[in-house]
Amino acid sequence: MARPIDFAGLALGAPVADAHAHLDMLDDPAQALAHAALAGVQLVATAVDLSEDTRTIVESEAWRVEAASWLRAHGFEDRAAPEVRIVAGVHPHNAKDAATVEQNLADLASSGLVAAIGECGLDYHYEHSPRAVQRTAFERHLSIAHEAGLPAIVHLREAHDEGYEVLSRIGVPAAGCVVHCFTEDAQTAQRFLELGCFVSFGGVTTFKKADAVRSAAAAVPLDRLLTETDCPFLAPEPFRGATNEPALVTQVVRAVAAAHGVDPSVAASAAFENARRLFCGGARS
Numbered sequence: 001m002a003r004p005i006d007f008a009g010l011a012l013g014a015p016v017a018d019a020h021a022h023l024d025m026l027d028d029p030a031q032a033l034a035h036a037a038l039a040g041v042q043l044v045a046t047a048v049d050l051s052e053d054t055r056t057i058v059e060s061e062a063w064r065v066e067a068a069s070w071l072r073a074h075g076f077e078d079r080a081a082p083e084v085r086i087v088a089g090v091h092p093h094n095a096k097d098a099a100t101v102e103q104n105l106a107d108l109a110s111s112g113l114v115a116a117i118g119e120c121g122l123d124y125h126y127e128h129s130p131r132a133v134q135r136t137a138f139e140r141h142l143s144i145a146h147e148a149g150l151p152a153i154v155h156l157r158e159a160h161d162e163g164y165e166v167l168s169r170i171g172v173p174a175a176g177c178v179v180h181c182f183t184e185d186a187q188t189a190q191r192f193l194e195l196g197c198f199v200s201f202g203g204v205t206t207f208k209k210a211d212a213v214r215s216a217a218a219a220v221p222l223d224r225l226l227t228e229t230d231c232p233f234l235a236p237e238p239f240r241g242a243t244n245e246p247a248l249v250t251q252v253v254r255a256v257a258a259a260h261g262v263d264p265s266v267a268a269s270a271a272f273e274n275a276r277r278l279f280c281g282g283a284r285s
């Protein structure tokens with residue numbers, strides 16, 4: 001039996017953002033938001049795949065309310081549940097279904113209900129959708145982000161050259177662009193920085209063998225860096241193997257801060273401010 005996690009003990013003395021979560025995939029999203037509040041997480045951007053997630057857009061506000069009442073009931077009335085921002089799109093795995101929900105995505109993009117478009121991109125590792133179909137869906141997502149004035153959240157796996165080519169050709173949305181769950185080296189990070197992208201680091205950054213990823217984190221200036229969990233996947237050290245949740249993004253912040261040689265509160269504040277600008281610049285902020 002794993003020991004219960006001391007969530008309040010994870011706090012860093014500064015606000016923290018989880019720039020990429022999948023709250024709908026957690027058993028108890030409300031409980032996870034309460035844990036996040038204890039750990040000082042004040043903003044969670046959660047990805048909604050419109051081809052399969054039917055509940056987040058409807059339920060996320062109820063999860064926050066439930067988290068707030070849990071916090072009150074446990075004597076933490078001074079803690080607010082984190083703000084939740086919706087990232088809507090179709091994951092590259094499901095790109096073959098993207099055309100059928102494209103109108104829905106375009107409507108949502110102009111509704112003020114979503115803060116960013118994604119996650120979109122190319123996954124040539126699993127290739128659950130044909131590459132050409134992924135490419136088309138990626139281009140359509142970027143166009144919608146451009147038209148709606150929203151940032152794009154990009155997933156690339158074993159497809160960084162082609163992802164770079166698409167982003168350079170279509171252009172990075174003026175509202176911002178994030179290469180999420182970055183696990184490549186510093187040189188690759190540099191190319192996406194030059195395009196104007198933010199680079200977001202997750203649990204892999206804490207793994208013992210991930211020196212190259214930590215070098216990449218060190219190469220990304222703090223004003224272009226984000227921290228994320230990608231929960232429920234990729235829990236960071238020392239919780240590897242557990243179900244990931246937004247509170248654990250604090251461990252990613254620690255790893256990124258160590259790579260930069262700064263206090264965790266400095267890295268936390270910088271990444272939080274970047275996330276706040278990206279995800280809270282729209283109609284709902």
Ligand SMILES: [Zn+2]
Pocket residue numbers: 119155180181
């Ligand atoms: Zn992803």
